[in-house]
Amino acid sequence: MKWWQKQRSGDNSQNIQAVVANFGMGYEDVLAVVSNYVDVRLAALSQSAFEEARDRVEEFTVNYIHRIQGESPEVLQNTRDPGVQSALLDAQSAYAKMGDEDLGQVLVEMLAKRTETTERNVQQLALAEAIVATGKLSYKHVRVLTALFLTLAVTFGAPTSPEDLYQRLRNNLSPILAGLRFSDADVQYLADTGATRIELLSSRAIPSTLRETYPGLYCMGLDREIFPAVKKYENGPIIIPCIRNPALLQVNASSQSHLEALLPQFGLEGEKAELLTLLTGNPMDNTEVQRELTSRVPGMGEFIELWEGGVLKNSVPSIVGMAIAHANLKATSGGDFTADLNIWIS
Known part of the structure; x- marks a missing residue:
């Protein structure tokens, strides 16, 4: 703008x-x-x-x-x-x-x-x-809030590969993270203004959040003997060679919402529960997810350290905070962030 x-x-x-x-x-x-x-x-x-x-x-x-x-x-x-x-x-x-x-x-x-x-x-x-x-707020607080929003609340459609996802994170999240430093006092202050909530009895890790959001991108492959249910689908469009190990198989979807959108096209609505189980089968270890993530997305390594070392891992954006973060992305993305606020607040 x-x-x-x-x-x-x-x-x-x-x-x-x-x-x-x-x-x-x-x-x-x-x-x-x-x-x-x-x-x-x-x-x-x-x-x-x-x-x-x-x-x-x-x-x-x-x-x-x-x-x-x-x-x-x-x-x-x-x-x-x-x-x-x-x-x-x-x-x-x-x-x-x-x-x-x-x-x-x-x-x-x-x-x-x-x-x-x-x-x-x-x-x-x-x-x-x-x-x-x-x-x-200071603009630093808005940046912290925006990073939290992008990490926990925003999904990037249906990325076709891990690199596709990392490119979207580089475009949207890396500019927010560049040079960003904050303390627990900053995070507590965000909560005091009503922009976030701190839930001390629960915490979130960035690698596991990413893996759970996009299980199809972090599947290490389904062995036919360990996952026998995969065999009845493997000659159809819903199963493909694993993107990380072509000798094994995986569900042809990046996320649960992506799978749910595909099921009617393939006439498999009645198989949703079984295919969801296969979608999340044999996931990549969190340590490996973090290693890959920090090597591909600038600023992510420092952000994860700050996240895990303080109370940000216990925080979630409130409705008010999502409105602020959404506006910041609209203002700074140069037109690349087009999602309407109705997705989160309606």
Whole structure:
């Protein structure tokens, strides 16, 4: 996402006035909300702080309208809704205080999604809370949250091979992990803001999570004598030579959801339970999964060390946290991350 900056002195500044001129009548409605925020909430600041906060509010608002005009200009009329205006004020307040461009992009994505509907539902409520929570975070916290979301909540369709999966992780996760360092205090703080939950009685390991999500990519092969049930399927399309040991067999699916999608095509709906058992048979050892993962995905080795050495392994993203992480991926992926928030919050 391109971030339009307020005109300031210096060679790298950008003039947002040209952008504003193209917004049309909807801009005036949003500008009224901006003026109200500046007049009421910022009046108590010193003159220099007031001017800086006012510039940030204008900068944020222009980027917000630019984002909507670029994808769904018809929803700009929803800015007349009191709930949308309240969310806009919260987002402006957050950006006025921090002025962090990376966090600003996350706020713009969430606010744009919040503006799409005036229906009071769980997604709308989660986005409103996520906007408030983001104002309490640093961008490092958002990156940790995004890494957690990608590791535990996001599946990458039906990868055709381990290398296909690792390429998707390199594209989506490695940029988030680059140079990322965090402490247990950071993870605890995320929980305190409501972005995650810490469940001390349960823990998750990245290699086993990956193996359980994509059992077909980590199958070491089914021996006909050890898994006799495989023999009745081996001449059909649901069984193939094992991708890791062609002398053995495996189910022709990368994951449970992939298998479930294939069963009706092959008329095997009644064999689901048996084929699921075969899909997860003879898995790769977790140590080998970790070795392969860390050698193929930059940043993963350091991330696993931090994960296993602290309380992140006991954490899961909340609905609010998923909204924040989803917005960050939308803002930073350059259009590669297209999954709708409805997949996780509906």
